[in-house]
Amino acid sequence: MAQKIMSDQASANGDELERPWRVGPTITCAHIGCGLQSCIRDVPFRTADTTILERSTLVRNFERGEKIFSEGDAAAGLYCVRSGVALLSYKDAFRADKAVRMVGSGDLVGSRSLFAEEPHVTTAEALTGCHVCFFPKTTIVRLTDTYPLFSRLLFRKLARDRGSRNVLFIREQHLPIRFRFIHFLRMMEKRYGVTNGNGNVCVKLPIMRRQIASLLSARPESVARAITELEREGLAIFDGRDVTIPDSNALYRIIDEAAAVGTHEKV
Numbered sequence: 001m002a003q004k005i006m007s008d009q010a011s012a013n014g015d016e017l018e019r020p021w022r023v024g025p026t027i028t029c030a031h032i033g034c035g036l037q038s039c040i041r042d043v044p045f046r047t048a049d050t051t052i053l054e055r056s057t058l059v060r061n062f063e064r065g066e067k068i069f070s071e072g073d074a075a076a077g078l079y080c081v082r083s084g085v086a087l088l089s090y091k092d093a094f095r096a097d098k099a100v101r102m103v104g105s106g107d108l109v110g111s112r113s114l115f116a117e118e119p120h121v122t123t124a125e126a127l128t129g130c131h132v133c134f135f136p137k138t139t140i141v142r143l144t145d146t147y148p149l150f151s152r153l154l155f156r157k158l159a160r161d162r163g164s165r166n167v168l169f170i171r172e173q174h175l176p177i178r179f180r181f182i183h184f185l186r187m188m189e190k191r192y193g194v195t196n197g198n199g200n201v202c203v204k205l206p207i208m209r210r211q212i213a214s215l216l217s218a219r220p221e222s223v224a225r226a227i228t229e230l231e232r233e234g235l236a237i238f239d240g241r242d243v244t245i246p247d248s249n250a251l252y253r254i255i256d257e258a259a260a261v262g263t264h265e266k267v
Helices: 002-013 047-056 111-116 137-146 148-162 165-170 177-192 209-215 220-232 248-261
Strands: 058-062 067-069 077-083 086-091 097-103 107-109 123-126 130-136 201-204 237-239 242-245
Touching: 047 130, 047 137, 077 111, 077 137, 086 209, 097 209, 107 148, 130 137, 137 148, 177 201, 177 209, 177 220, 177 242, 177 248, 209 220, 220 237
Parallel strands: none
Antiparallel strands: 058 130, 067 123, 077 107, 077 130, 086 097, 086 123, 201 242, 237 242
């Protein structure tokens, strides 16, 4: 039965699903950060719709570097990153990759193209091993058309994800790159930081410096200068993607104090 459902979904949705997806649970999903689970918990689905959701949901593990979907693919449904980190990017007019944002556990992706009924305008690439759930377009449309509460909760979730204050801050081009980069480090520390025996915070950055520059709407050389300044001041030590922060309070006090006095002057 599982193989038949997966085959039917692939046939209905095109090449995008001609991959080793398998049927997986949704309603009974125990993952506390599941993006869709947060929208369906309080919705009184009819038994038939619950069954459709359960039987149509597919899951797959992606290795680092694999594409979850690619720019130009038909938007066949909605994706939830249950674990791992992925990068959304697009190719500019010169065919250079431009990072848009990072997504992680609990984030829903592919919604813009799904509801606009257009091909994907970004590529989602696994930066680490990722476990991803896929909800077919026909299922999502059926539920949003039938249950107004589900629609409201889903669109609220999508709006909050895309309007994250952290994401907006790091892309504010009028702010000094130093501020944006430090704020980026704070975001990475919260998600990936580990304190070692010496009390230092160690962070393994999931993306390369050129991708960081793209996320910050900055030039790679500007990011390089920010890194050099932080190292010179003893606020952070960089070794490839490995970052050691001796005193995170001292580092983040730079942007906290600037925000407190309402100034964007470079410090």
